[in-house]
Amino acid sequence: MQIAAVADGVFQIPVPVPMPLRWVNCYALKGPDGWTLVDTGFHDPGAEAAWREAMDRLGIRPGDVEQILVTHYHPDHLGAAGWLQAVTGAPVVRMPERDAALVPVVWDPRGEQAWNLAAFFRRHGMPAEVAAAIREHHLQHRHLVEPLPEGLTPIADGEELRIGGRRMLAYWMPGHSEGLMVFLNPEDGLCLLGDMLLMKITPNVPLWPWGLQDPLAAFLESLDRMARLPVRLGLPGHRDLIPDVPGRAREIREHHARRLEEVRALCRAAGPRGLTGWDLSRGLFGDQPSIHNQRFAMAEALAHAEHLVQRGELVREEGGETVGYRLA
Ligand SMILES: [Zn+2]
Numbered sequence: 001m002q003i004a005a006v007a008d009g010v011f012q013i014p015v016p017v018p019m020p021l022r023w024v025n026c027y028a029l030k031g032p033d034g035w036t037l038v039d040t041g042f043h044d045p046g047a048e049a050a051w052r053e054a055m056d057r058l059g060i061r062p063g064d065v066e067q068i069l070v071t072h073y074h075p076d077h078l079g080a081a082g083w084l085q086a087v088t089g090a091p092v093v094r095m096p097e098r099d100a101a102l103v104p105v106v107w108d109p110r111g112e113q114a115w116n117l118a119a120f121f122r123r124h125g126m127p128a129e130v131a132a133a134i135r136e137h138h139l140q141h142r143h144l145v146e147p148l149p150e151g152l153t154p155i156a157d158g159e160e161l162r163i164g165g166r167r168m169l170a171y172w173m174p175g176h177s178e179g180l181m182v183f184l185n186p187e188d189g190l191c192l193l194g195d196m197l198l199m200k201i202t203p204n205v206p207l208w209p210w211g212l213q214d215p216l217a218a219f220l221e222s223l224d225r226m227a228r229l230p231v232r233l234g235l236p237g238h239r240d241l242i243p244d245v246p247g248r249a250r251e252i253r254e255h256h257a258r259r260l261e262e263v264r265a266l267c268r269a270a271g272p273r274g275l276t277g278w279d280l281s282r283g284l285f286g287d288q289p290s291i292h293n294q295r296f297a298m299a300e301a302l303a304h305a306e307h308l309v310q311r312g313e314l315v316r317e318e319g320g321e322t323v324g325y326r327l328a
């Protein structure tokens with residue numbers, strides 16, 4: 001395992017995840033009062049082994065961890081937090097307030113949201129067998145976040161935190177998740193990004209039945225705010241470090257402008273009969289190789305369609321069995 005020292009007292013730990021992104025970048029920050037661990041991976045044997053090796057090599061012993069910070073509620077970031085808390089005895093697990101509130105909703109032990117999500121996608125035209133596979137996929141992921149942390153402590157927008165000896169300010173940046181926050185040290189410009197910005201790939205902007213009504217509008221606004229922050233080095237949740245945060249934020253903004261143009265073109269081609277979210281997902285992303293990808297392609301297509309509905313460019317028709325979209 002390659003543990004990289006990315007700044008003074010800041011270490012990047014690649015924790016393997018069983019999904020196309022291959023690993024999640026977790027971080028360990030050393031401070032005078034102990035370590036802060038940021039993001040955790042899924043709770044599976046691969047993540048346990050990676051964390052044990054990392055703690056061994058960095059000399060982190062149980063009792064040395066003052067807090068665990070989770071940037072957002074997605075399972076590859078939250079998953080091993082409960083286990084890590086139990087192993088290290090970390091007194092607190094902190095998470096942005098809106099995502100902390102979503103944890104018991106999305107990861108409820110009865111898996112209610114798995115059924116809710118499948119029904120939502122069915123209503124948007126997804127074939128029954130694909131929706132059923134997505135329901136199973138969600139239920140399986142429920143086990144990869146167990147045990148959930150004891151007593152998640154919420155972080156408020158604008159709050160000042162001590163992370164590894166640094167003063168860090170929390171900025172709410174919704175869109176990729178409802179509550180995602182980035183954490184910036186205004187003195188040295190180091191910024192923990194979670195999945196707010198990524199290199200080479202763009203963070204998924206999904207419409208979920210439990211989430212924001214117009215996640216893309218929120219995300220575009222977050223990109224603009226992100227581009228104005230005095231960041232010198234961005235530490236993302238996946239892939240490479242981001243030296244030029246404003247530049248990457250602008251690139252991702254342009255990417256979504258092009259994608260919205262594709263949605264308009266698909267709706268124009270469909271004419272007055274319109275098309276479903278599933279048609280849009282196929283039109284934008286084609287055949288997807290896995291259930292995982294089909295889930296995110298569908299949610300991303302719907303986020304773009306709903307954004308154009310909110311802007312008055314598309315009409316959402318809910319009269320029939322299936323929801324349709326057509327040009328206004
Ligand atoms: Zn994420």
